[in-house]
Amino acid sequence: MARMTTTAGTLVGLGEESQFTRWAELGRRALLSVFPVVLVLVIWDQATCLRASVCLDHPFTTPFLLPNPVTIADRIWGDVTSGDLVLNVGLTLYRAFFGFAVASVAGVALGILIARNNWVHWFFDPIISVGFPMPKIAFLPIFMLWFGLYDTSKIALIIFDATFPVLTATIAAAQGVDRYTLWSARMLGASERQLLWEIIVPASFPTVMTGLQIALPISLIIAIVTEMIMGGPGLGGSMIAASRFADSPGVFAGIIEIAIAGFCVVKGMAILRKRLLIWHPEAEEPTTV
Amino acid sequence: MAAAAETGTTFRDEPPPERGAIATAFWRYLPLLILAAVWEGAARSGLVSQLALPSLSSVIESWFGLLVPSDPSPGIAGGLLPWLLWFFSGDIITNGLDSLWRLCAGLGMAISIGTIIGVLMAWYRPLDMLLNPIVQVFYPMPKSALIPVTVLWLGFGHWSKIVLIFIGCMLPVTLSAYNGARGCEQFLVWSARSLGASRTRTLFEVVLPNALPELLAGIRTALALSFILMVASELIVARSGLGYMIGWLGDGGVYDAMFAVTLTVAALGFAADRGYLMLMRRVLSWRE
Numbered sequence: 001m002a003r004m005t006t007t008a009g010t011l012v013g014l015g016e017e018s019q020f021t022r023w024a025e026l027g028r029r030a031l032l033s034v035f036p037v038v039l040v041l042v043i044w045d046q047a048t049c050l051r052a053s054v055c056l057d058h059p060f061t062t063p064f065l066l067p068n069p070v071t072i073a074d075r076i077w078g079d080v081t082s083g084d085l086v087l088n089v090g091l092t093l094y095r096a097f098f099g100f101a102v103a104s105v106a107g108v109a110l111g112i113l114i115a116r117n118n119w120v121h122w123f124f125d126p127i128i129s130v131g132f133p134m135p136k137i138a139f140l141p142i143f144m145l146w147f148g149l150y151d152t153s154k155i156a157l158i159i160f161d162a163t164f165p166v167l168t169a170t171i172a173a174a175q176g177v178d179r180y181t182l183w184s185a186r187m188l189g190a191s192e193r194q195l196l197w198e199i200i201v202p203a204s205f206p207t208v209m210t211g212l213q214i215a216l217p218i219s220l221i222i223a224i225v226t227e228m229i230m231g232g233p234g235l236g237g238s239m240i241a242a243s244r245f246a247d248s249p250g251v252f253a254g255i256i257e258i259a260i261a262g263f264c265v266v267k268g269m270a271i272l273r274k275r276l277l278i279w280h281p282e283a284e285e286p287t288t289v
Numbered sequence: 290m291a292a293a294a295e296t297g298t299t300f301r302d303e304p305p306p307e308r309g310a311i312a313t314a315f316w317r318y319l320p321l322l323i324l325a326a327v328w329e330g331a332a333r334s335g336l337v338s339q340l341a342l343p344s345l346s347s348v349i350e351s352w353f354g355l356l357v358p359s360d361p362s363p364g365i366a367g368g369l370l371p372w373l374l375w376f377f378s379g380d381i382i383t384n385g386l387d388s389l390w391r392l393c394a395g396l397g398m399a400i401s402i403g404t405i406i407g408v409l410m411a412w413y414r415p416l417d418m419l420l421n422p423i424v425q426v427f428y429p430m431p432k433s434a435l436i437p438v439t440v441l442w443l444g445f446g447h448w449s450k451i452v453l454i455f456i457g458c459m460l461p462v463t464l465s466a467y468n469g470a471r472g473c474e475q476f477l478v479w480s481a482r483s484l485g486a487s488r489t490r491t492l493f494e495v496v497l498p499n500a501l502p503e504l505l506a507g508i509r510t511a512l513a514l515s516f517i518l519m520v521a522s523e524l525i526v527a528r529s530g531l532g533y534m535i536g537w538l539g540d541g542g543v544y545d546a547m548f549a550v551t552l553t554v555a556a557l558g559f560a561a562d563r564g565y566l567m568l569m570r571r572v573l574s575w576r577e
Contacts, residue, residue, distance in 0.1 A: 133562030141539035243437035266429035
């Protein structure tokens with residue numbers, strides 16, 4: 001409610017005071033949303049030095065099971081200064097985004113084809129309905145067998161996994177295009193090509209975008225899991241290496257780094273959606289996350 | 290499909306409706322049979338190496354091989370229970386049961402606790418203000434990052450996987466329960482209250498049924514996620530389970546058996562999703 005009044009205030013330009021209340025409101029919201037996160041950190045920090053009241057000699061947790069947040073922050077800073085973090089984040093994001101890009105192009109193209117052609121639809125429909133709910137990560141050893149241990153197998157599995165959400169979203173979107181719009185366009189003399197580019201693509205864009213918003217976190221998950229299984233550089237690989245050396249600050253630092261990367265990627269996608277779909281009422285309310 | 294048919298870009302219409310149910314199903318799933326035939330043909334003809342792609346028939350054969358117990362039979366005369374235990378001691382059955390137990394325990398905890406937290410968040414504003422930012426921060430995090438930590442905490446056995454699935458699947462359930470309960474129309478709540486329903490009764494008879502469709506959709510996401518987490522964690526560190534089997538069969542170079550277990554996991558995931566979808570339709574049949 002507050003937000004509505006403030007936007008209305010800026011729209012009619014009520015002057016300095018409304019500007020000030022708007023900033024105060026924004027600050028209040030930011031504080032409110034940061035506070036619980038800080039609270040969790042403080043509790044975590046206290047828990048690592050807490051001693052159980054029943055048995056005073058034994059700490060409540062050990063630094064191995066739950067390292068102090070300061071230790072972890074120190075560790076992350078060390079990763080930043082040594083350049084490891086940039087390398088690991090870069091590699092993981094490169095794999096995730098490369099796979100995601102191929103999957104989205106392939107998914108959209110195939111999806112439109114499936115929606116437009118009965119034979120293609122007939123062929124792919126059972127494959128998609130069986131393939132979509134399958135846990136595709138189980139195919140990783142097969143991909144390792146086919147494509148080796150390096151980037152190719154990781155990216156291939158990401159493509160395999162991320163294509164399905166894009167594909168189903170595109171089919172649903174292209175089939176859901178309002179047929180009166182199509183009829184009108186045809187009646188006004190639009191060619192097949194124009195129909196595709198000027199009606200079907202824009203009209204199905206919001207739903208396709210939702211599919212992309214599901215596919216991107218999946219790409220990131222698969223990138224990390226494949227790195228964990230195959231080892232080597234990358235966020236997942238460095239984390240599993242830390243775990244093998246029983247280096248628990250390294251493991252927790254990895255979790256925080258992955259969490260931040262995931263958060264940025266998902267939020268970035270949501271912002272992109274808002275920008276691209278500014279003409280669409282759905283832009284305000286992203287359906288995922 | 291309607292759009293494509295209307296624009297006249299299609300070669301022919303759907304298969305004629307006068308076929309029987311079996312013929313329709315056959316026609317519908319024919320592409321899968323074609324794929325299977327292509328697979329078998331490619332592997333048999335030597336077009337691709339048997340090592341890279343074992344033929345479908347050898348995969349099926351090794352699946353039955355994994356089903357058969359490795360110990361000699363104790364004989365049914367020694368009592369029914371030992372015999373039954375022996376009968377179901379094939380590798381794929383014991384490992385499959387381990388995996389399913391982890392999945393059900395983790396998912397069950399995630400659904401029950403996640404729903405309660407989500408509805409309470411929608412119902413009590415202070416709780417919402419406290420938990421919502423935390424949920425928003427942790428929701429986009431790839432949950433597979435937690436695999437090494439749960440192993441550090443709980444070891445190689447069942448519980449590290451159960452807790453992983455629980456943590457990973459709880460947030461989608463929580464968020465969908467929260468959104469569903471919050472999306473409840475205020476007029477419905479007000480009407481119920483003005484008709485004399487207590488707060489608790491309003492919660493159970495108005496808000497919860499209203500949240501149900503969204504909640505069930507969220508649980509479906511969680512179900513798919515739980516399979517991913519189960520297989521991934523078992524592939525990385527485990528001593529039993531289907532993912533573990535895929536790992537060691539692949540490491541040992543027994544590729545036909547590895548394909549067999551992979552297809553088993555895929556089939557289980559597919560069956561779980563379809564079963565859940567049927568259940569969901571039945572539960573939500575009051576809506577239409």
